[in-house]
Amino acid sequence: KAGVTQTPRYLIKTRGQQVTLSCSPISGHRSVSWYQQTPGQGLQFLFEYFSETQRNKGNFPGRFSGRQFSNSRSEMNVSTLELGDSALYLCASSLSGGMSGEKLFFGSGTQLSVL
């Protein structure tokens, strides 16, 4: 069974640009969560999607958005990039969501650098 796939692995953007990151969950998993990881703040929860619906959202500005498709693949978008958005963005999938006591399966992440 293929694991969680995130693309691209590395991305360099400049301030003001927008970026779209992609995540393909494990086959059969319907929940996809996104996290931002920085050295200072650690892992911060962005949002979680289940069956194409955003169920939960963390405390991030509206510049951060996401969506999930019918095949459970998910994308997250960051508009008007700021230097502080430089981070490792991690996607995780599970059958119905880690908060239900299930384990999350993580991708290798997308390392975003904003110059």
Add this chain to the structure above:
Amino acid sequence: SQQGEEDPQALSIQEGENATMNCSYKTSINNLQWYRQNSGRGLVHLILIRSNEREKHSGRLRVTLDTSKKSSSLLITASRAADTASYFCATDNQAGTALIFGKGTTLSVSS
């Protein structure tokens, strides 16, 4: 806000020694999970312990949970260089709508 906080932030030991990491959390939980992250990679699930369990084992890992103290510990016995990684505890947020991670303990095992 962080639900879990790991302690210590960093730990350096020799191969063969045991490593103990602690996690404290703020509100009542249904379960607590531990994950490992190798440098710059995704997290890997290690073990889950439910609120009605006090101890759980998986190979060289031993996890304890004390709900009265709102704390958990992860013990890695007979550490190996390959155990060098960051270790995170994760719990539900207060509303039960997200899995929240602590800032992690960075373990360095030298040979």
